[in-house]
Amino acid sequence: MTSKIWKDIQAVFDRDPAARSWLEVVINYAGLHAVCGHRVAHWFWRSGFPLIARTLAQINRFFSRH
Numbered sequence: 001m002t003s004k005i006w007k008d009i010q011a012v013f014d015r016d017p018a019a020r021s022w023l024e025v026v027i028n029y030a031g032l033h034a035v036c037g038h039r040v041a042h043w044f045w046r047s048g049f050p051l052i053a054r055t056l057a058q059i060n061r062f063f064s065r066h
Contacts, residue, residue, distance in 0.1 A: 008035050034064035 012025045012032060019025050025032060037060030045053035 004039060005036055008032055030064050034060060037064060
């Protein structure tokens with residue numbers, strides 16, 4: 001999963017010329033937060049923990065809305 005997150009961070013750099021450092025991207029980019037939260041929730045879903053997955057999805061939705 002971590003390699004996918006690094007690819008998501010790289011995608012931010014590829015698309016946003018204002019991105020200056022990986023730390024800035026990790027802290028400030030709500031879209032990255034949403035994607036990472038989705039990946040974690042999806043892992044729980046596929047692992048047979050639908051309640052945890054749904055709860056994480058709702059928490060992610062709350063924190064990543066604009």
